[in-house]
Amino acid sequence: MDRTTDRLAAFEQWPESKKRRLLDAAYAEFAEHGYDRASTDAIAKSAGIAKGLLFHYFGSKKNLYVYLLRHASDLLTAKTIEELEKNAADGDDFFDYLRAITLAKQKVAAAYERQTRFLIKAYIDPPSAVRAETEAVFRAQREQALRSPYGLARLTEKLACDRRLREGVSPETVVRIALDVAEALSARWLKLHRDGAVDLLRDMSPVVRELEEVFDVIRHGVFKSGVEGDAE
Secondary structure (H helix, E strand, O other): OOHHHHHHHHHOOOOHHHHHHHHHHHHHHHHHHHHHHOOHHHHHHHHOOOHHHHHHHHOOHHHHHHHHHHHHHHHHHHHHHHHHHHOOOOOOOHHHHHHHHHHHHHHHHHHOHHHHHHHHHHHHOOOHHHHHHHHHHHHHHHHHHHHOOOOHHHHHHHHHOOOOOOOOOOHHHHHHHHHHHHHHHHHHHHHHHHOOOOOOOOOOHHHHHHHHHHHHHHHHOOOOOOOOOOOO
């Protein structure tokens, strides 16, 4: 175990209230000012600790930022899974299940606003000094979510067991299309959030509505059943 890892392990042993004070102060500072303009002096002052103690455990602003990325990512993923388990998001319909996942994420985002704002800012505009580390954290988050009991295998299983699935249509293909569409829509809404056009932490209903509209098209197709088209 190297020195930095050893010191981070020691930080994890802090009393929960003291640790939460420091993390909340750091989340707030980075979310408001971004990586480059964030002040470790301000973080230490807000947390009520000496700046030297902050650097003793984290070594640098970069290490603190990466720690927060991993902490927030792990926390929100775990809480989303808890929310799905608590509400037994295990209905038969594939698209209802995707909607349940979206609503669970919305509820967790509202409950952990500091961490969510921090991650949104990092995702939309990753700091150049920690771009590689930031992208690695988000990549790991996606992989963790897909591997979870509520992830890719469950989604594919639901479609494979659905008797309404048209013959010759691969469940894996439908899942991939649905997830790609959801990711593209999420990216667009996150940019609107960044620009101040919407506040997704206050109201995600426009996102849910658009997802439902798109999923309805995927579910039922574009054209009316049994009606011949005019195209030659």
